[in-house]
Amino acid sequence: MSIADNVAQIQKRITAAAGRVARNPQEVALMAVTKTVAPEPIREAYAAGLRLFGENRVQEFAVKAQALRDLRDPEWHMIGHLQGNKAAKAVELFSGIDSVDSVRLAQKLNAAAQVSGRKLSVLLEINIGGEQAKSGLDPDSPELEQLLSAAPELDHLRMSGLMTVPPFSENPEETRPYFRRLRELRDRVKERNLSAVSLHTLSMGMSHDFEVAIEEGSTCVRIGTAIFGERRRA
Numbered sequence: 001m002s003i004a005d006n007v008a009q010i011q012k013r014i015t016a017a018a019g020r021v022a023r024n025p026q027e028v029a030l031m032a033v034t035k036t037v038a039p040e041p042i043r044e045a046y047a048a049g050l051r052l053f054g055e056n057r058v059q060e061f062a063v064k065a066q067a068l069r070d071l072r073d074p075e076w077h078m079i080g081h082l083q084g085n086k087a088a089k090a091v092e093l094f095s096g097i098d099s100v101d102s103v104r105l106a107q108k109l110n111a112a113a114q115v116s117g118r119k120l121s122v123l124l125e126i127n128i129g130g131e132q133a134k135s136g137l138d139p140d141s142p143e144l145e146q147l148l149s150a151a152p153e154l155d156h157l158r159m160s161g162l163m164t165v166p167p168f169s170e171n172p173e174e175t176r177p178y179f180r181r182l183r184e185l186r187d188r189v190k191e192r193n194l195s196a197v198s199l200h201t202l203s204m205g206m207s208h209d210f211e212v213a214i215e216e217g218s219t220c221v222r223i224g225t226a227i228f229g230e231r232r233r234a
């Protein structure tokens with residue numbers, strides 16, 4: 001199967017999953033996760049029509065961005081843990097940071113976006129399963145509250161949604177409650193009509209569980225393996 005075939009298959013599956021819950025498949029963005037993937041296969045995904053891409057390391061992407069600078073209008077997002085000292089570089093390279101997990105990081109990104117005179121789209125990463133080893137904000141943490149209430153001052157950020165990587169399970173049905181919990185959290189925040197916060201995006205679902213994520217309300221699925229094949233271990 002070529003990358004174009006894989007993309008077509010996934011698009012069909014997105015449409016089917018959305019149809020099962022009477023959602024419009026156009027509401028679900030397909031992000032190609034290109035970490036560890038070389039420029040050539042990324043070009044194939046681009047040629048197959050994809051424009052939204054996710055990377056998880058600033059340094060790795062800095063090199064690839066050079067190799068791919070001729071592509072027109074791709075949208076690159078950072079989806080991995082971002083260290084504060086790389087915030088400025090990340091703002092240069094990415095149009096969105098989907099993994100904001102602390103007030104401090106948000107402040108640094110805001111300052112960097114101000115310097116470059118732009119508005120940066122961000123998602124708040126939520127550690128929905130409360131796993132020790134994972135980054136992301138605890139859904140009940142004071143820090144999440146602080147971030148939401150700091151939104152008006154962080155005026156170079158556009159807080160546009162939530163992102164999560166739930167606990168892994170072979171069986172996507174076991175992951176469903178976590179997806180649902182993220183959607184409910186998003187809905188609760190939305191109902192409060194907080195100033196400068198408009199959490200439309202729900203970035204959830206990966207190669208093995210994106211259909212269940214769509215059934216639970218995902219508006220962005222992040223797919224690596226099902227497009228590019230198994231990654232070699234770093």
Ligand SMILES: *Cc1c(COP(=O)(O)O)cnc(C)c1O
Nearest residue numbers: 033079206207222223224225226
């Ligand atoms: C690697 C990665 C993905 C894609 O995972 P696949 O299982 O290869 O589809 C999605 N989201 C994040 C945050 C990742 O790091």
